Amino acid sequence: DGGITQSPKYLFRKEGQNVTLSCEQNLNHDAMYWYRQDPGQGLRLIYYSQIVNDFQKGDIAEGYSVSREKKESFPLTVTSAQKNPTAFYLCASRRSTDSYNEQFFGPGTRLTVL
Amino acid sequence: GNSVTQMEGPVTLSEEAFLTINCTYTATGYPSLFWYVQYPGEGLQLLLKATKADDKGSNKGFEATYRKETTSFHLEKGSVQVSDSAVYFCALSAPNAGGTSYGKLTFGQGTILTVHP
Numbered sequence: 685d686g687g688i689t690q691s692p693k694y695l696f697r698k699e700g701q702n703v704t705l706s707c708e709q710n711l712n713h714d715a716m717y718w719y720r721q722d723p724g725q726g727l728r729l730i731y732y733s734q735i736v737n738d739f740q741k742g743d744i745a746e747g748y749s750v751s752r753e754k755k756e757s758f759p760l761t762v763t764s765a766q767k768n769p770t771a772f773y774l775c776a777s778r779r780s781t782d783s784y785n786e787q788f789f790g791p792g793t794r795l796t797v798l
Numbered sequence: 799g800n801s802v803t804q805m806e807g808p809v810t811l812s813e814e815a816f817l818t819i820n821c822t823y824t825a826t827g828y829p830s831l832f833w834y835v836q837y838p839g840e841g842l843q844l845l846l847k848a849t850k851a852d853d854k855g856s857n858k859g860f861e862a863t864y865r866k867e868t869t870s871f872h873l874e875k876g877s878v879q880v881s882d883s884a885v886y887f888c889a890l891s892a893p894n895a896g897g898t899s900y901g902k903l904t905f906g907q908g909t910i911l912t913v914h915p
Contacts, residue, residue, distance in 0.1 A: 690841075715901050726802075726887060726905040727842075734901075742902075774841055778901045784830045784849045785891035785901040789841040 686711045688790035690775050695795045697769075705760045705793045707775035714780035716758040717787065720744060721772040730773075733758055734780065762795065769797045800825045800892050804906035811878055811913050819873040819909045821862075821888035829892035831855075831864055831871040832903070836885040845873075845886070878913045885910050 688709045697703045709716065715734050719727040729742030733752040747766025752758055758777075762769045772794050776787040805820040823829065830849045834842040846855030851866035860875045871888060888906040 688841075717901075717903075724907060726907040727903075728905075729902060732902065776842075780901070782901075784847065785903065786830075786832070786844060786847060787901065787903055789834075789843070791841045792839075 688775060688777055688788060690773075690790040690793050692793060693791065695793055697795070697797050699797055700764045702761055702763050703769075703795065705762070705773055705775075705795070707758045707760065707790060708756055709758075709775075709777045709788075709790075710756060711777055711779070711788060712755070713777035713788070714755070715778040716752070717776040717778070718742075718748075718750065718758070718760045719774045719776065721774060721792075727774065730760065769795060771795060800829070800890060800904045802888050802890055802904055802906035804886075804888050804909050807908070808910035808912060811911070813880055813913055813915050814877045815913075817873070817875040817878045817882075817911070819886055819888075819911070821871045821873065821906060823869050823871065823888075823890050825869075825890055825892035825904075827892055828866075829890040831862070832889045832891070833860070833862055833871070833873050834887040834889060834905075836887065836908070838884070842887065878911075880913045880915055883911055883913050 691706045717732045718730040731750040733739035749761045775790040778787045801824045832847045833845040835845045846857040848855040848864035853864045885908045889903045
């Protein structure tokens with residue numbers, strides 16, 4: 685079955701540590717996205733990538749970094765510079781030929797910084 | 799810029815009641831409109847979409863009509879079930895001032911729906 689996997693589902697880290705969240709898709713989609721979800725605030729875009737080896741900042745990129753070395757993978761690193769990292773993180777992908785821009789989402793990773 | 803406004807929640811209904819969740823938007827050009835649903839502890843699933851004015855999206859008994867004159871995309875269901883309890887997000891995709899969108903979605907803040915037996 686095609687889809688998007690995110691791991692781990694729950695992640696706990698100490699303050700000041702960097703942490704990397706995994707996102708893998710086997711949908712053969714070119715574009716991938718990272719969102720952050722906080723209660724009552726909807727989803728906010730962190731980074732996105734249209735093709736391999738290229739990515740752009742979204743609306744709240746400060747304190748985060750990404751890489752896109754493979755089409756299937758788009759890992760997100762939450763650095764110690766992110767002031768309030770505790771949140772639910774969602775990865776999504778899109779077929780670049782889809783002019784209506786429907787995105788497919790993974791199950792999410794809940795990060796808690798202690 | 800683009801924006802989406804959803805009605806304030808949470809919404810609490812009894813089973814078989816009628817549901818409306820309001821959604822209005824501001825966007826450049828002609829956006830595509832979406833409703834996504836998020837069940838507890840899970841990611842988002844596309845519920846329905848509409849890509850041009852007067853289109854009606856429908857799925858699992860839910861409907862929403864793209865109203866360009868009122869810039870709205872209200873979600874409705876005639877008879878809700880306990881299993882419909884979830885968070886519902888209205889979203890749009892529209893080109894920016896440069897004419898491209900890069901597939902970016904703009905989301906509303908989400909509406910929590912709880913249905914009691």
